[in-house]
């Protein structure tokens with residue numbers, strides 16, 4: 001069972017996770033924070049030991065063994081603008097990567113837009129969802145799933161999954177890892193408004209696919225080209241020989 005006191009002792013944030021909600025089971029921490037009026041404080045973190053309808057990107061499901069991993073969402077309501085959402089998205093994967101490296105010395109690679117890989121296998125995924133009021137974003141919910149202590153994975157996956165335990169060859173401390181992720185996330189969230197360029201540089205330094213020939217799939221649409229760069233708003237610049245285009249979403253496959 002997740003030990004809230006142990007987590008709280010190491011939490012060093014001003015707002016993120018200061019309102020912490022823990023539950024045994026829920027459909028999806030993202031869906032709950034998006035739909036509820038009960039918890040609407042900026043920085044609220046909801047952690048569930050089990051999700052019955054965990055969601056992944058592109059309407060996929062996110063499967064995570066109960067009580068072994070970290071499945072949680074962060075609610076943001078203030079201090080960001082529409083334009084910086086992609087930066088926050090990239091920055092979240094950076095925060096998870098830095099936390100895993102700090103705690104377990106496992107080098108993490110980042111895969112656009114926001115997968116965290118260890119030894120070419122996926123250790124964490126991130127799903128951003130939002131609600132709007134007119135042209136304003138009312139809530140931004142950042143859902144994070146980290147495979148922490150799950151010993152094995154069955155099923156068909158786009159990218160082979162792994163967990164910290166599998167790579168580190170030892171059990172990992174979920175409480176300490178969550179506080180580290182939130183501590184780093186808060187700093188990165190601030191930087192997303194004041195120094196987004198730094199987040200992009202840090203993110204790019206961990207992305208091995210930059211400069212490589214790739215195939216990018218978004219539903220039925222498949223594009224080929226060189227992953228040239230990330231623009232200032234966090235979009236991918238794909239160079240397909242005769243043209244450059246900005247890519248907003250998709251799954252990248254190396255060619």
Ligand code: BTN
Pocket residue numbers: 027028029030031051053054055056057058060062070071072073115124125126127142143144145146
């Ligand atoms: C992906 O890689 O496809 C994104 C996975 C995101 C999973 C997390 S787990 C906590 C939060 N609640 C959800 O239903 N999904 C996100």
